[in-house]
Amino acid sequence: AQSVTQLGSHVSVSEGALVLLRCNYSSSVPPYLFWYVQYPNQGLQLLLKYTTGATLVKGINGFEAEFKKSETSFHLTKPSAHMSDAAEYFCAVREFTGGGNKLTFGTGTQLKVEL
Amino acid sequence: DAGVTQSPTHLIKTRGQHVTLRCSPISGHKSVSWYQQVLGQGPQFIFQYYEKEERGRGNFPDRFSARQFPNYSSELNVNALLLGDSALYLCASSLALAGGRETQYFGPGTRLLVL
Numbered sequence: 001a002q003s004v005t006q007l008g009s010h011v012s013v014s015e016g017a018l019v020l021l022r023c024n025y026s027s028s029v030p031p032y033l034f035w036y037v038q039y040p041n042q043g044l045q046l047l048l049k050y051t052t053g054a055t056l057v058k059g060i061n062g063f064e065a066e067f068k069k070s071e072t073s074f075h076l077t078k079p080s081a082h083m084s085d086a087a088e089y090f091c092a093v094r095e096f097t098g099g100g101n102k103l104t105f106g107t108g109t110q111l112k113v114e115l
Numbered sequence: 116d117a118g119v120t121q122s123p124t125h126l127i128k129t130r131g132q133h134v135t136l137r138c139s140p141i142s143g144h145k146s147v148s149w150y151q152q153v154l155g156q157g158p159q160f161i162f163q164y165y166e167k168e169e170r171g172r173g174n175f176p177d178r179f180s181a182r183q184f185p186n187y188s189s190e191l192n193v194n195a196l197l198l199g200d201s202a203l204y205l206c207a208s209s210l211a212l213a214g215g216r217e218t219q220y221f222g223p224g225t226r227l228l229v230l
Binding site: 004034036042043044045046049090092097098099100101102103104105106107108 | 119146148150155156157158159160163165168170171172173205207218219220221222223224
């Protein structure tokens with residue numbers, strides 16, 4: 001089975017500072033990887049995804065992630081944090097279930113942005 | 116276009132009761148998946164339906180069941196509720212199964228509290 005590990009359940013950065021949220025995956029097949037964001041009392045919104053092709057993926061709100069097969073990582077970055085980025089971030093891997101597919105999520109990283 | 120909609124938004128039940136949660140996918144989407152998100156954790160896969168057929172089932176007891184209707188909307192049913200069933204239940208829709216590249220779009224969720 002595939003799995004995702006998110007290092008750091010809580011990350012705090014200053015406004016304007018670099019955001020780095022870590023994600024490592026375990027997969028026996030080439031993975032499809034996703035980052036979702038969840039604001040308080042809301043559902044999940046897709047930030048970006050990697051399926052095939054270019055390993056540096058750009059998403060919404062200035063976020064990007066780089067797929068590194070050798071490191072089994074898919075870390076999320078943003079050059080300059082904004083107060084509105086405060087939310088919970090989930091990394092996920094697509095797993096095939098025979099007749100269908102599902103997302104397997106990490107436990108999430110709560111991002112706090114301070115003035 | 117409307118996104119994924121779920122009803123109700125909040126629900127309070129007592130142990131042993133039954134609950135039905137409803138989901139309407141994005142127009143044109145034929146696949147619906149259900150996830151359970153317990154407080155402080157990432158979403159866990161419960162079911163996937165495509166063209167009214169079950170295509171995947173997560174590690175949940177038989178108290179959990181679901182179905183998909185001809186208009187592609189879906190219901191999640193949980194019988195004999197336990198305190199541990201308290202969670203945010205998320206519905207996600209995608210256009211098709213398409214080998215797993217399809218993006219899953221999430222609804223706002225139904226927050227269930229079991230007393």
